[in-house]
Amino acid sequence: MASVASAHCPWLYVTEDSHPRLFFGESLSDREYHLPEAVSAAEVWQTGIDAPKKRLEMATIEEDGFVGLESEDPIEPRGRLQTTIEYGCYHGTKLLYYVQHLPADNPSAWPDEPADGALQLQLDSEGDELVVSAVWESAPLAGATITLTHERGDAKDKLTSKTDKAGVARFPLDEVAEGLNGLSLMHVDKNDRGEVDGEPYTSATHYLTATFNYHQEAAAKVSALPALPEAVSSFGAAACDGWVYVYSGHVGQAHDHSRENLSSHFRRARLDGTGDWEELPMGRPLQGLPLVTHGGKLYRVGGLDARNASGEEEDLHSVADFAAYDPASETWTDMPPLPAGRSSHNAVVVDGTLYVVGGWRLTGDNQGEWQAGALAFDLDVPGAAWRELPEPPFKRRALAVSHIGGQIAALCGMTDDQDLSKKVYFYDPDAESWSDGPEYPGKPFHGFGLSAWNLDGDLYASGMDGFVYRLNEDRTAWEKAGESVTKRFFHQLVPDSQGALLLVAGVSPDQGHLATTERITPQAAKTP
Incomplete structure (x- = not known):
């Protein structure tokens, strides 16, 4: 032969x-x-x-x-x-x-x-x-x-x-x-x-x-962490004490919403990339929810529950769940629920206060009730309750929420007119007022399902065009600070604790759902 x-x-x-x-x-x-x-x-x-x-x-x-x-x-x-x-x-x-x-x-x-x-x-x-x-x-x-x-x-x-x-x-x-x-x-x-x-x-x-x-x-970029055991999008993710945590999310084919297409896993992996993903105690499978961290604990807020089986007519419900996870005891604790079910929103913690912005409420087969109000919850105050913030000048879902200079930043997303927006807004907790920020770069659909993170005092965001942008020093414009190997949206940005950002999972317009994580070290800011 x-x-x-x-x-x-x-x-x-x-x-x-x-x-x-x-x-x-x-x-x-x-x-x-x-x-x-x-x-x-x-x-x-x-x-x-x-x-x-x-x-x-x-x-x-x-x-x-x-x-x-x-x-x-x-x-x-x-x-x-x-x-x-x-x-x-x-x-x-x-x-x-x-x-x-x-x-x-x-x-x-x-x-x-x-x-x-x-x-x-x-x-x-x-x-x-x-x-x-x-x-x-x-x-x-x-x-x-x-x-x-x-x-x-x-x-x-x-x-x-x-x-x-x-x-x-x-x-x-x-x-x-x-x-x-x-x-x-x-x-x-x-x-x-x-x-x-x-x-x-x-x-x-x-x-x-x-x-x-x-x-x-x-x-080299995409070997930042081991690949997740399943490709996932529209999930919650946060970094806490040397670990990155990933909660539930959407699996399977895009736009196919069912019980089977909700991930039933809560996992974590070491930020340094050593070791495999660990399984953790799981709560309710959900998608379209944020996961945030404060004081060594993780908090999940709201999300979307699919009650129909695959192939059946969609029966989707936004939930009001609010729960805290303690890694030390490996237990979940129920917190005061949201005033109403909410999904496709986002959240950030600033100075011990949890801020929730955007989203909508689905109750079965309806078209969704947009959530106009923003909410706050004081995590450091015993017996705290949810409180309404001054109403934002926008209605958005699939948006990003982060912070810069003590102000809350709300980026892009889909409007209640089903349009895609490049607009950015800031909320000042001291003045209790909203203001306009510089528009996000690129085309409007680049800001759909984007993610944002404040790294070492700078605000970064990444969306479907594959670029990582940084808000410039005087907050008047965005500049390119990096580029991912795989374009992705409905992913999450988290810090790697070494001055870089991790782009976790999500959906690629070319490859579908992703299980990979990329590490992006931001380029130096441009000098005037």
Whole structure:
């Protein structure tokens, strides 16, 4: 048999406009070889996502530089693409191909669960190494040679590593090329005998190709924390005493609201990125709620409860829940409820007072009652009650709330006219008055589901355009202070306790729900 490095094999990858492609070539750069009949009939699936696996509709295309199959529709580049192809008999052996592609740009977004098929590779990164685990019929495959190549190389430009007793092979990450890389493996089962279409065979040869994209700078940014066990958006998050906490949120497909699509988890991870996510005692599953911290405790305020099952007519209710979590005792304590149910709002604590701004109230199948008033609760005063603030000059939901110079900042969001706003407002607790701030940069939809945080006295915000902005010193304009690898909204900004910001999970307009966290170290402020 020819070695796997020089044999023609099927390969999967995704184009720049997010269309999956399958071709049959000797290497990642050999994309004009004709398609064998068995390969042209391949069924390509997208799996490892927070939704049922999906079969892609593929069509044959022939163009300059490429002959193969291409998906008719673009995909969200996440999870795993895979296909298994039974080629038939070849010189007395049965040929089977296992093909997979990891479309995410960084290792922390690669799926944890194994792919389908008897022969599979599981990819991960540990420190400065690419870790590849080979599995044959659900057991580690020891002594297998795995070959690493890249799309700019040819069949001779390769690096090999052999799996240990645990089926694990390792490659230095500095040997992994920028862009598209490929891994290949051949396993011969000499005990497999039978016939294919009446033609006998005395062994089975299993080829596997796995492709992935790698960008060193992106991987460094997005490896700030371990990936969450589930991709999530519209959740509560806060940093407290060296930990980042994530409460509930929306999982599954966008705009699909049901009990099943509310995360039933409350988790924390160390801000320094060491260790895994820890499960904590959970309260009611909710989305569209803030989580804030004060005095070593965490507080969740309001949120949205979905009472319908998946596929049923939506039955959504904003709740008035207010509860405190004590990490020391690992217990929740009920606090005085909000005056009315509220969700899609936001909150911040300033000088011991919790401020709640924006949101609406859903009560089943209605269109929602917008919450015009802002609220305050004195966390340091025993027996405190909610009090109304002077009514804001706006109605917003999916907004960000933070603070600057002792004033409350309310940023952007959706208006009660279903428009998206770039407006920013400040509330002065001493003067008990609202004032206008500088408009948020970019297009109006960049401020929908954005997040904001005061880091070391400066106000930062990030939204769907992928930039992190800082309010300038005289509070008249916003300036760029960083850029994320993955554009995201309905995420959360939290400090990492080392002068940087963490962008936690959320939704990407390209990739859907996210489980990754990015670390952004703000650029220095511009000098006049």
